[in-house]
Amino acid sequence: MQIGQVANVWREVMSEFVLTHSLGCLVSHLLTILSDIILAKQDIKASDADIMVRLLTDLMERLKDILTINHVEVIHRVCEEPYFKMTEIIFCLNASLAEIGHRWCEGKGPLAMWLKPEQVTKLVKALFQNTERRRELLSHIN
Known part of the structure; x- marks a missing residue:
């Protein structure tokens, strides 16, 4: 991973404070871009979600x-923010509708802390077929 190579070089020349914040900027940017890509998807197959969970968990x-x-x-x-947002996206990619609803917890759960209602709605629509359960969850989110 290129960020790891950059980190190894920077560890030799930067102070701890500068290193932490510089690497933090790179990692934040990477996680933000990946989150935006995933949240922009309109359809995510179950097999693709499984692969994303595996790859993103390894990346994290x-x-x-x-x-x-x-x-x-x-x-x-x-x-x-980007770290916990990605953590919640990974959770959703691997969760059932009931688990997502529980994690949303009427807008007070950890999912609601890091993702906006419209982002969760879009992710749920991309992951799950249009069923009564999905409509019920989406009505609770919005």
Whole structure:
């Protein structure tokens, strides 16, 4: 992964503070772009969702390693919004309608903290067929 190579070079020449914030900017940008791409999809097959979950989970683990400075994981501090947003997207890609509804928790759950109602609605529409259960969940989200 290229960010890992950049991080290794930067570790040698940057102070801890500058390194943390510089890597944080790169990782935040990457996660934001990936989130935007996923949330723009109109249809996501179950097999594609499974592949995305596997790849994104692996990516998130690698990024956590890259943003471990002096044995302290800092990704959640320096990339808070894009990191937790991607975590919730990964959850949705791997979840059932009921699990998504539970995580939304009437607009008060962790899903609602990091994704807007219209983003969750679009993701649910991309992932699930138009059924009564889906319509019911979407009515609770909107």
